[in-house]
Amino acid sequence: MDIQYLKGIGEKRARLFHKLGLFAVEDVVSFYPRAYEDRTAIRTISELCPGEAACFRATVGAPVTHARIRQGMELFKTKVFDGTGELRLTFFNAPYVKNALVLGGEYVFYGKTEESRSMVNPVFEREAGGATGRILPVYRATAGLSQGALRSAARQALAKAETREALPDALRQRYNLCHAPFAAENIHFPQNAELLTVARRRLVFEELLLLQLGLAASRGARVAGRRFSQTDMNPFFAALPFEPTEAQYAAIEDIQNDCVGGSCSRLIQGDVGCGKTVVAAAAAYMAFRNGMQTALMAPTEILAEQHTRSLSALFAPLGLRIGLVTGKKKKELTGIANGEIHLAVGTHALLSESVSFHNLGLVITDEQHRFGVEQRKKLAEKGTPAGDAVPGTPRAAGDVHRIVMSATPIPRTLAQILYGDLDVTLMRGAPPGRTPVKTYVVGEDTRPRIEAFVKKTVAGGGQVYIVCPVIEESETGAASAEAYAEKAAGETYRDLRVGLLHGKTKNRDAVMRSFADGELDILVATTVIEVGVDVPNATLMVVENAERFGLSQLHQLRGRVGRGKRESHCVLFMQSESARERLAVMKRENDGFVIAEEDLRLRGPGDFFGSRQHGLPEFKIADLSEDMSILHDSREAAETLRREDPGLLRPEHAALREAVAALMERMGGS
Ligand code: ADP
Ligand code: MG
Secondary structure (H helix, E strand, O other), X not given: OEHHHOOOOOHHHHHHHHHOOOOEHHHHHOOOOOEEEEOOOEEOHHHOOOOOEEEEEEEEOOOOEEEXXXXXXXXXXXXXXXOOEEXXXXXXXXXXXXXXXXXXXXXXXXEEEOOOOEEEOOEEEOOOOOOOOXXXXXXXXXXXXXXXXXXXXXXXXXHHOOOOOOOOHHXXXXXXXXXXXXXXXXXXXXXXXXXXXXXXXHHHHHHHHHHHHHHHXXXXXXXXXXXXXXXXXXXXXXXXXXXXXXXXXXXXXXXXXHHHHOOOEEEEEEOOOOOHHHHHHHHHHHHHHOOOEEEEEOOOHHHHHHHHHHHHHHHHHHOOOEEEEOOOOOOOXXXXXXXXXXXXEEOHHHHOOOOOOOOEEEEEEOOHHHOOHHHHHHHHHHOOOOOOOOOOOOOOOOEOEEEEXXXXXXXXXXXXXXXXXXXXXXXXXXXXXXXXXXEEEEOHHHHHHHHHHHXXXXXXXXXXXXXXXXXXXXXXXXXXXXXXXXXXHHHHOXXXXXXXXXXXXXXXXXXXXXXXXXXXXXXEEOHHHHOOOOOOOEEEEEEOOHHHOOHHHHHHHHOOOOOOOOOOEXXXXXXXXXXXXXXXXXXXXXXXXXXXXXXXHHXXXXXXXXXXXXXXXXXXXXXXXXXXHHHHHHHHHHHHHHHHOOOOOOHHHHHHHHHHHHHHHHHHHO
């Protein structure tokens, strides 16, 4: 049902609703308020607390004055009083106030009190009645669409749309969850604070449950691989140019135990630079010695190329042959199909139908969070007997082992949702000989000094990354990589060799390679370099508009430097002072896990999810920093359902199955 069926929404207004992602009447029902105005309690003026929004009844004690303060900005002022005190009111650009507030008239106001016993733009009404005594929803708005219009749409949508119950009765009873229509009504227009809590709990539970069921389905069932025999790893270790770290030995041993035991489904989670590639290589070596092939999948061509390069050097003396498969590069397909190639490294092109393996035994995904849900699902299907994505993969013999690697240190709560049933190996600490990267948070006034520092770094034989948040000049005013590179090459650093790398760069690999080979001094880039790229000679990372990045993302960027022996530096430019507190975390902390927790705390999971960190949709209502106990319950419920009715095929689970399918559809499309 199109939203234009709702009263008051014509073609023009519908477009504003579209901006909020609201197209159908049903969308409005699940467009949950982001806050509420509590007008249930009426206070006296003396009871108003600065910084708090509240309702109070007062009399207008002065005529409304009017002043034009600058072009397009008008100010209306008055005073109100009750038996306990007086309050100044200010309204911006609100000419209606002049007639609406009558001297001596009594009104009920609602607004936030300022430190200085004043209030800006309160809403008010003549009689207690209307909205007074109620809890009103506050929605995420867009220019031109008032809260009133959104409330009216929500009111009507609730009456018109049929709210379907997705949760089976037994489950609702077990976890004490209210009915769907009741929850919908009370999340928008709660009768009181208690019912709001009841409604919210049910909706958060539902959201987290659906997500977990959907992800579990997309992961596929946990499968057994083909049993490996114990591999002597000494030749592999001997071929390494360095001694593995404790963490690397431990991770390799975990994998060996899994594969020898007959089933490896493992997440290797370790901070940037901790040396996960060696672990992947060790696993590929085990498969090789067991006569099986390995597929190693990376999210970008640059990264796939880099893996191919570094692993070729390592594996050549061991007789293990590597082939690269990307969108453009497919000549190795024959070798992969006939088994001459033992390790296929590539992008998601590895998933395409044209890639068939002779004897695939292990699939490794690097930087797994950067893949979309659809791709992950395909990957899971590669190894399941039911999947036919890989013609030629022997299935009778069993399935492939799976390893996923992630450098985004994900807070535990998120890891539980995202990776569910995977075994986890945590790699902490870095290879020896690293000095922590020195980090500076600076404003515009420091720019000349930083520019001098960039030049000094290059003069000393180092290389520099400069990261900008956007590719092209945009109206948002953020530094653009293109404009920056142009200015750097022609002006700021005109004596230096400057390269440009972003998502739309045609010869990305060539640019990255010339930077890696030392043919460029400065690489101006967007976050495409965030993932895994390794240039030990780069010792300075400059991030423009650092306030636009999440802390975890900044940590990943910073991880691009500090990979060699020389001391490295990271400079975070910020355009707004307000970001200082958040960015200061980067100065203090070097541990990606601590930073991720802090990121989650400061920005909230909405942003954490929204920033493409995990390839998941934003939550509509759940808030993982608050909803831990609901997460726990919903997880238990999801596990029970998966165990008792994995396909959700029982009749009482039909609505649930449909809801999960709808969610996965949305996620796949995003
Ligand atoms: P990440 O975990 O981010 O994928 P990499 O595997 O890219 O980390 O390793 C980062 C750098 O550390 C590489 O240059 C790699 O050669 C080096 N490295 C890895 N393990 C060790 C080790 N045990 N000793 C010294 N250097 C190592
Ligand atoms: Mg890596």
